[in-house]
Amino acid sequence: MRRVMFWIAVVIVLCAFILPIAWVYVTSLKSPEDIFRPEKLAFLPTLYNYKYIVTVRPSLLEFRNALIITLASTALVMGVSLPAAYSFARFNTGGGHLLFITISTRMFPPVVAAIPFFFLFRDWGLLDTHLGLILLYIYFNMSFATFLLYGFFREIPEELEHAAMVDGYGRLSIFRKVIFPLIKPGAAITTVFCLVWAWNEFLFAFLFTRRVARTVAVGLAVFWGSIEIQWGPMAALMGLAILPTLAAAWFMQRFIIRGLTFGAVKG
Amino acid sequence: MAKVKVENLTKKYGSLIAVNNVSFSCKDGEFFSILGPSGAGKTTTLELIAGIKKPDSGDIYIGSSLVNDLSPQARDVAMAFEKYSLYPHFSVYENIAFPLRAPTRKEKLSPKEERKRVEEMANLLGIGELLDRRPQHLSGGQRQRVSLARAMIRRPQVYLLDEPIAHLDAKLKVSARTTLKRLSDKLGITIIYVTHDYKEALALSDRILILREGIIEQVGTPEEVYLYPSSDFVGRLIGDPPINLIDGEVIKKDGKSFFKVEEDFSIQIDQALVSSTEKAAWEEDGRRRIRIGIRPIYVKVSKEKLSDNSFQLPVYAVEHKTDSSIVGFELKDTFLIARTEERVNWRMSEKVWIDFEQKHLHFFKKTVDVSKK
Structure with a gap:
């Protein structure tokens, strides 16, 4: 009986996750006439919608924008957060206050920051630029990445570094040879979180870009016009837009397991 | 190899x-042990010498140079850590190399x-078979030997x-001890060795420093610290069963001195010892109080009267070793323990004669609590 309940629960949860995705892909393969006839289960698959988003509208540009902004912001975030988190974890830099201030940027609704940032970016000419959005994503992801990495660095016993010092290594080579290999699973998880967040971010991308730097997430909303909703092309673009995040989730799951058992690695 | 000198070293947490305020000097090629119970400051002293921690005051010299401001990697020391601190992402070979x-x-x-080089050292410590493994797949004892190999x-x-x-484990300990002693003698290397086990310290060291709550109690050769403990603390730390510490009163009568434990x-x-009793004794409630120390092997026990100075006590318990017995007697505040040369089969409450070998009597101030409760 308990097994049956278990499987029922699994099926319900799976349906909740899979049905919307399945709907997206199924819809994307339907012709415009088929989309509004849900009673008709069998339909002739067509690539019409995919052709539409490639030829009629600048979807590839949106993909390229999202890719540039996501990769650049994540690389910069990791470049700063890794040493910052290390320093917070090892030297208690700022006596805890600095770490708190860093995290506190995630404690208010992001939209609170939107208006001041908007005026600032307008004056600096950063609206609708890649750099503008990259800076914004750095601002939001940095605090999160630093806090996450801080936890991973805390797991590494300080004695390991002492041993390496006595063994004749300086701070930098210790970080490179001892600390970084141990933090790798944690760093991978953090990187993936940043990538996914930046890729999916909608609010700021919507407010701060128009045409030049528009990302996929915003592009998806454009199908929602005042006259009609282009379900087919929207589903096609959705189907493509979620592929990177699905890949990231698949890549991440083994690291999450490793990351969680990280404490057991202690020497 | 070099000598190590430490002057007025102080570290606060x-x-x-x-x-x-610890000062000592360890000679070139010396096997120098720091012995003390946990929390005595042994590891901290070592970390200060290694440069892992910075002293609040004091100077550290390695060879003839002052190393206070040098980083650990510039000090040219090797250290084995109590918690092993092996690199989990390296194999045993890589750890040692x-x-x-x-x-x-x-x-x-x-x-x-x-x-x-690595294989030589690994074989010497009996971990030659483990070189390709990761530290997390080793037992505690194996990890400790890897850590020692990395240091050596x-x-x-x-x-x-x-x-x-x-x-x-006990057997490995003996062989590791022999290996260490052999290495230190063969290579003439300077070793500062921290331990809480007096047996290791006595077995290996040229000299032993005894620490208690960050303060030096005594520095001396193994014979000195065993035969002439400077305090009841040192006496108690070294020896098994531990030294008997008995509190009593010095009484002078007809020009003779007596040690009396109430009831x-x-x-x-002995007349020869009177001057040392005077040094150690203190005034308490108008009485001359003193603490004597005597090792259980110097407490003679017998069914027959041993001397005019011997006294009788009922047996509290008898515990047997392979070739001797440990006989306990209950005093008002503490137990008196005697170690016999042969096995004895006395019953509880049986009265036996006790005599102290007076040349092995120590007189102390009271600095440790030894009440039987």
Whole structure:
């Protein structure tokens, strides 16, 4: 009986996750006439919608924008957060206050920051630029990445570094040879979180870009016009837009397991 | 190899003084042990010498140079850590070879030479079979030997060993002890060795420093600290069963000195020892109080009266060793323990004669609590 309940629960949860995705892909393969006839289960698959988003509208540009902004912001975030988190974890830099201030940027609704940032970016000419959005994503992801990495660095016993010092290594080579290999699973998880967040971010991308730097997430909303909703092309673009995040989730799951058992690695 | 000198070293953690004004000097090629119970400041002292921690005051010299401001990697020391601190992402081989590859050391070994050195050291410590494993797949004792091998692989100015064999099982401990002693004698290396086990310290050291709450209690050769403990604390730390510490009163009568423990017994003190009793005794409620110390092997027990100075007590319990017995007697405040040369089969409450070998009597101030409760 308990097994049956278990499987029922699994099926319900799976349906909740899979049905919307399945709907997206199924819809994307339907012709415009088929989309509004849900009673008709069998339909002739067509690539019409995919052709539409490639030829009629600048979807590839949106993909390229999202890719540039996501990769650049994540690389910069990791470049700063890794040493910052290390320093917070090892030297208690700022006596805890600095770490708190860093995290506190995630404690208010992001939209609170939107208006001041908007005026600032307008004056600096950063609206609708890649750099503008990259800076914004750095601002939001940095605090999160630093806090996450801080936890991973805390797991590494300080004695390991002492041993390496006595063994004749300086701070930098210790970080490179001892600390970084141990933090790798944690760093991978953090990187993936940043990538996914930046890729999916909608609010700021919507407010701060128009045409030049528009990302996929915003592009998806454009199908929602005042006259009609282009379900087919929207589903096609959705189907493509979620592929990177699905890949990231698949890549991440083994690291999450490793990351969680990280404490057991202690020497 | 070099001598190590430490002058007025002090290290505080908040309000706790871990190392308090410690000075000592360890000679070139000496096996120097730091002995003390946990929390005595032994590890901190070692970490200060290694440069892992910075002293609040005091100077550290390695060889003839002042190393206070040098980083650990510039000090040319090797250290084995009590918690092993092995690198979990390296194999045993890589762990041991890690110090050889350090950029600051300029060892510049070819891979072949490196392998030879590592295998030599690993075989010496009986971990030659484990070189390809990861530390997390080793037992505690194996990890400890890897940690020791990593510390011993180089030829630094001084080796700092923090409880390097504490977690080995009894048999391995003996062989590791022999290996260590052999290494230190053969290579003439300077070793500062931290331990809480007096047996290790006595077995290995040229000299022993005894620490108590960050303060030096005594420095001396193993014979000195065993035969002439400077305080009841040192006496109690070294020896098993531990030294008997009995509190009593010095009484002068007809030009003779007596040591009296209320109700329990009273003995006359040899004239030769009277001056040392005077030094140790203190005034309390108008009485001359003193604490005597005597090792259980110097407490003679017998069914027959041993001397005019001997006294009788009922047996509290008898515990047997392979070739001797430990006989306990209950005093008002503490137990008196005697170790016999042969096995005895006395019953509980049986009265036996007791005599102290007076030349092995120690007189102390009272600094440790030994009440039987």
